[in-house]
Amino acid sequence: MNLPVMNKRSLGLAVVLIGLLALFGNAALRSGPLAPVEVTEVIVQNRALSPALFGVGTIEARYSQRVGPISTGRLLGLDVDVGDFVQAGQVLGRMDPVDLDERIASVRASQRRMQANQRVATALIEESTARHDYAQAQGQRYELLSTSGSISREAVEAKRQELRIAVAGLQSAQANAEAAVQAVEEAQAGLAALHQQRQQLELRAPVDGLVVARKVEPGTTIMAGQTILEIIDSRQVWVNVRFDQRRAGGLRSGLPARIELRSRTAQALSGQVLRIEPLADAVTEEILAKVIFDVMPQPLPPLGELGEVTVGLPxxxxxxxxxxxxxxxxxxxxxVWLIVDGTLRYAPVTLGASDLDGDVQVLAGLRQGDRVVRYSQQALTPRSRIRIVERLTADAS
Structure with missing residues (x-):
């Protein structure tokens, strides 16, 4: 039976529409919002890790000495500058003595006067001793003469009085001599103190080291204790490093370290962890550690320079x-997202140590052989349809 012409046209149009709908549906299921999500997978394997800890720190001096005066005064001059190496005891600069030299000269003159007074007091003791001895001998002789009745009692009493006067004179001379000795000692102590003060006007290096800061210039009035120069021991420099507390398990003294300075990125320096600081940073949740160099780099890196430190953990x-x-x-x-028979299941995990290659150990939640989503084109849900590929389309280049 022959169909009408209109029915044939309608049937052909319907076939074309069905074909287009089929193509559209196929395209939607393959590349549209209903298309499966491309993912890459990884097979869980049991193996040991060689974890490492990464941190950033700054170069610091282990020992730093600040040089300054012990009394207020004016800085007269400095003999060293930043970058100079100095030796212990070396004169670095001088403070203005003001009238100190004149005070020393005055005390010296007073000392000489006191020494002269001491000599006079010693001579007076000798004179008073001679008078005392003579008066004592005369008194004894007059006592004998009085016993025989040769002289009167009045004459004997006069000699006794002379002896008492001689004794008093001798005691007075001895007291004056003691006062003169004390005056000389006082002048000597005062002179020694002024000499000590004069020596302290010279700023000397307390240790061998490198001058890293010059905070005051000559002519400036300096307060007692104010820092003029800062010196570090160039043989004792370390890196003050900060590590994430969550990854710092196993960190201890003696572990080897790899140090890369910002100014020497092409050169990796070896070192080791010297100590872990007992106080952590509660704000940034970081542990502080001191890392030293096995061989001190030359030239010495500037203090405050950043360094990247990698510590190998057990x-x-x-x-x-x-x-x-x-x-x-x-x-x-x-x-993680587990792939089970082509479907997704979210599996909670407990993580352990990790290494710098991006691998992490799973303490609980997975077993060897499990299939896990590594990367995905978009966020996943348990209802997401997936298509496993070797490499995501967005990354293919």
Missing amino acids: GTEALPVIPSASVQRREGVLG
């Missing part, structure tokens, strides 16, 4: 290992 036992990029946080829970 190796771990064999546990399931996955790339850290596969770990996600969903509804506050840390986990």
Whole structure:
């Protein structure tokens, strides 16, 4: 039976529309919002890691000395500048003595006068001793003469009085001599103090080291204790490093370290962890450590320069290992997307040590052989349709 012409045209149009709808549906399912999400997968394997800890720190001097006067005065001059190496005891500069030299001369003159007074007092003792001895001998002789009745009692009493006067004179001379000795000692002490003060006007290096700061110029009035120069021990320089507390498990003194200075990126320096600071930074949640160089770099890096430090931590036992990029946080829970028979299932995990290659150990939640999503083109849900590829389209280049 022959169909009408209109029915044939309608049938042909319907076939064309059905074909277009089929092509559109296929395109939508393959490349549209309903298309499966491209993902790459990784197979969980049990193996040991060689974890490492990365941190950034600054170059600091282990020992620093600040040189300044012990009394207020004016800085007369400086003999060194920043960058100079100095030796212990070397004169670095001088303070203005003002009238100190004149005071020393005055005390010296007073000392000479006191010494002359001491000599006079010594001579008076000798004179008073002679008078005392003579008066004592005369008194004894007159006592004998009085016993025989040769002289009167009045004459004997007069000699006794002369003896008492001689004794008093001798005691007075001895007291004057003691006062003269004390005056000389006082002048000597005062002169020694002034000489000490004069020596302290010379600013001397307390240790061998490098001058790293010159804070005051000559002619400036300096307060007692104010810093003029800062000196460091150039043989004792370390890196003050900060490490993330969550990754610092196993960090201890003596571990080897690799140091890369910002000014010497092509040169890796070897070192080791000297100590872990007992006080951590509670604000940044970081642990502080001091890392020293095995061989001090030459020339000495500037203090305050940044350095990147990598510390090798002790190796771990064999546990399931996955790339850290596969770990996600969903509804506050840390986990990974498991691929089970072509479908997705979110599996919470407990993570352990990690290394600088981006791998992390799983303490709980996965087993060897599990298939885990490594990367995905977009956020995943348990209902997401996936298509496993070797490399994401967006990364193919």
